[in-house]
Amino acid sequence: MADLGRAQSVERGGGEGASDRVSLDFEGRLLRRRRLVTENGGSLVVDLPETTSLEDGDALVLESGARVAVAAADEPLLQITGPNLPRLAWHIGNRHTPCRIERDRLFIRNDHVLADMLRQLGAEVTPLRAPFSPEGGAYGHGRTMGHDHGGDHGHGHNPHATPHE
Template sequence: MIRATQVKPQHRWTETPADTVVLDFDDRHRRRTAMTGTRGLAFLLDLEKAVALRGGDALVLEDGRLIEVVAAAEPLVEIKGSDPHHLIRVAWHLGNRHLPTQIMAKALRIRRDHVIETMVKGLGARVIEIEAPFDPEGGAYAEGSAHGHAREDHAHHGHAHGNHAHHDHAHGDHDHDHHAHDHDDHDHEHGHHEHHHGHSHAHDHD
């Protein structure tokens, strides 16, 4: 099986991709796993270390062809505050729990989690259920990222959201990156391509 051994970050490639893989947040944090593109091209992702992929990145096959990465839509909640200061306060509480959080211009996005949603509502924020690609801030989950973030090589395997004991991943010096600060202009809307889901993953969690 042909291997994909490199990653080209978004906006740094212009070639027409040979195929596309549609991956959710967890599946975009892999080092070695078999993948099949939406048009049927099967290949083995085989990187030196786990990389945090983002929608718009490209996987480079051994023969030079590219596979475009598309961030799959998944169940999320969008959190809105009464003003920027209120939203920052909510972001601090999410960061304090090391929850992967996507920071938008006027909102925060997290994966659906009834415990956290109740907490957020208790802080006076509005919670809206949506389906969208999830592209959280880098930090404790980004070692080896094609985007220069520091992520843990083993992050996001077996997370049961809502049970906060699962965030016990030796964050070490990276803890501060995950405490969402005032990044109101970071509206990361990556990977909004109109592709259909056609991915299959045989995970080899190295």
């Protein structure tokens, strides 16, 4: 296994033309320090100054100047369709669940409790494997960090709670 060295920075959208690639699921793309193995068998140490949410197409920049592309790996997801997507999206968001939003469908990580809830709300829920790149939140690039947004707003902190209807 070739040692590629350290990656101490990220180039947003810089993965095209990179010398190698790592495929990481949604959770794996949130990192600060970790040893990774590339698709070509190279080894690198990611040592970023802060925890960073990497996106499909970003690049880890090695000390040598070489770049390693970041790819979103396939993972178990649920595709959600139905007659009232805004309502379904609200229920997903109310559980602080990352969600990819498209014009005519939503995607979340596979969760049987949420699948049952969504079916009860009239959704068609289809399991599949695909890369997951959910919405990044209202404050810019990446994912929302943490949960504290103040006050008791009546839905608790259990992402698998039953709907409040």
